[in-house]
Amino acid sequence: MKQYLDLCQRIVDEGVWVDNKRTNKRCLTVINADLTYDVANNQFPLVTTRKSFWKSAIAEILGYLRGYQNAAQFRELGTKTWDANANENEAWLANPHRKGKDDMGLIYGALGRAYPKVTGGSVDLLKNIVDDLSNGIDNRGEILTFLHPGAFELGCLRPCMYEHHFSLLGDTLYLNSTQRSCDVPLGLNFNMVQVYVLLALMAQITGHKPGKAYHKIVNAHIYEDQLEPMRDIQLKREPFPAPKLIINPDIKSLEDIETWVTLDDFKVEGYEHHDAISYPFAV
Ligand SMILES: Nc1nc(=O)c2c([nH]1)NC[C@@H]1CN(c3ccc(C(=O)N[C@@H](CCC(=O)O)C(=O)O)cc3)CN21
Numbered sequence: 001m002k003q004y005l006d007l008c009q010r011i012v013d014e015g016v017w018v019d020n021k022r023t024n025k026r027c028l029t030v031i032n033a034d035l036t037y038d039v040a041n042n043q044f045p046l047v048t049t050r051k052s053f054w055k056s057a058i059a060e061i062l063g064y065l066r067g068y069q070n071a072a073q074f075r076e077l078g079t080k081t082w083d084a085n086a087n088e089n090e091a092w093l094a095n096p097h098r099k100g101k102d103d104m105g106l107i108y109g110a111l112g113r114a115y116p117k118v119t120g121g122s123v124d125l126l127k128n129i130v131d132d133l134s135n136g137i138d139n140r141g142e143i144l145t146f147l148h149p150g151a152f153e154l155g156c157l158r159p160c161m162y163e164h165h166f167s168l169l170g171d172t173l174y175l176n177s178t179q180r181s182c183d184v185p186l187g188l189n190f191n192m193v194q195v196y197v198l199l200a201l202m203a204q205i206t207g208h209k210p211g212k213a214y215h216k217i218v219n220a221h222i223y224e225d226q227l228e229p230m231r232d233i234q235l236k237r238e239p240f241p242a243p244k245l246i247i248n249p250d251i252k253s254l255e256d257i258e259t260w261v262t263l264d265d266f267k268v269e270g271y272e273h274h275d276a277i278s279y280p281f282a283v
């Protein structure tokens, strides 16, 4: 939590105003931030200086792992967070590749689970990584990427956390996740949870101990209409100790994640938090 608040404070103190064409809003911006999560000791990086809707964050990562590309599928899992990008962005609504209401296009898991090969056909990056890690193999390139610049015009948004690289040291699994663009008040609140959960889940289904997750952010920003509540309310609050995340131990395979896992398989213990703050969302 301290590293999150330090980043927020750094943006407030040192950020530079940058215009953004896509959203038509200015952002106070810093470049480069590195966050680390101690998954081995179950230090769940949940924001405590406002109420965090952590179940929505887990629903998003489950949807990515399943290769979903429709906001209705995300709603069924338990989050409405993709509704606006699928249905309210003018550029996407006018895009001839959009297949109607709720379509998000070829993004995130839809790419990672069927990544187009240059020679034709596609490859399921996630399944290959799970198979390797389950057999104790780390080929130094166990990379789940959602980034395909040649497919940007086919999706409603370019992936923000676009790469997850897994590594084995003995029986311990590590994760390096990279994010190109980060809405610190809204998105990062979720992305920290997702990086943590991704390492915890992958360790569980491949039979390893989780170690640390390293989260690299390139462009970290606060939108102009989010600055006041961040600076004058959230940053004035004292954080509470980190809660713990409990994952159903019956989740044992990628197939389990694909078929029966729901948000009921995740519990948070000891979550003390301040009141909710509703931040504006830039579509
Ligand atoms: N501008 C922007 N910021 C983002 O963080 C973001 C996008 N766009 N587009 C794609 C996804 C969607 N994400 C979202 C979308 C909405 C919330 C949101 O409204 N969060 C509220 C309530 C969540 C709830 O009730 O479930 C929050 O207080 O955290 C968070 C992340 C993260 N991503």
Ligand SMILES: O=c1ccn([C@H]2C[C@H](O)[C@@H](COP(=O)(O)O)O2)c(=O)[nH]1
Pocket (backbone or CB within 6 Å): 022, 157, 158, 160, 161, 181, 182, 183, 184, 186, 187, 188, 191
């Ligand atoms: O997981 C996510 C997804 C999105 N975001 C934020 C980062 C930006 O504010 C917008 C995306 O806008 P771009 O113009 O495509 O950079 O969404 C996030 O923080 N986390």
